[in-house]
Amino acid sequence: MTLREANSEDQQSQPGRSSSNSSALGQALTPALTVLISLVGLFLLWSLAATMWPSRAFPHPGQVWQVLVKDTVSGELPYHLGMTLARVAASFVLAMTIGSVIGIALGTYRRADQFFNAWVILFLNVPALVIIVLAYIWFGLNEVAAIGAVAINKIPNVIVTMREGARALDPRYREMAQVYRFSALDRVRHILLPQLQPYFAAGSRSGIALIWKIVLVVELLGRSNGVGFQIYLYFQLFDVAAILAYTLTFVAIMLLIELLLVQPFERHATRWRRRPA
Known part of the structure; x- marks a missing residue:
């Protein structure tokens, strides 16, 4: 040629x-x-x-934008948004950690699963509002009660998800680890975590979606700051423009977290699965 x-x-x-x-x-x-x-x-x-x-009850987008700019410049919106995001992060980490440990244990040990299964079902069906109210009554109107109430509402869902992941573990990998005499750390790193990653990703995604909604209720009922507190304050003042400004800003932030953090992690965790052509 x-x-x-x-x-x-x-x-x-x-x-x-x-x-x-x-x-x-x-x-x-x-x-x-x-x-x-x-x-x-x-x-x-x-x-x-x-x-x-x-109508005052149905403000124009321009009015909502004005409130958003005014409260951002004054520092009110960033402060309350930061407090809410901190509670979401703390509750999320607590719920995922405790729920994952318990879920893996129940999925691994059948007798423990049989004994505690009724507990899991019970907490799955207790309304979130009841847990929040009881937490405030028992522990007072403080951050421990607020974050604990949110975490308790999410822990049963994480337990169910991670329990299914533990049940689905391939025993052949466990036998291979025994043959090659893997250390406990290597077994967790190379055998357990890779198989549980998809379930952890699924629990994380559903967890974020549930936790941020419950955090707003917690703040509305018993905190003196946060987006939920501001929504309740402006509800009393019948200021719908401010309610929408805080709500839309918080929803936008949570969507960014979903798109930039949660979804990429889920794609990474399930990268080994076959994609449809």
């Missing part, structure tokens, strides 16, 4: 290569573009409805 023929062949292959790259880029951008168009449509619908039927 001459140099001229090789160059000609390469030029012919470039259009196909560029078209495939453009197609892949288009497929990647389509979901994001769809979400963006959907949100813009919702914003326009909200603006139109607030303009046609002006």
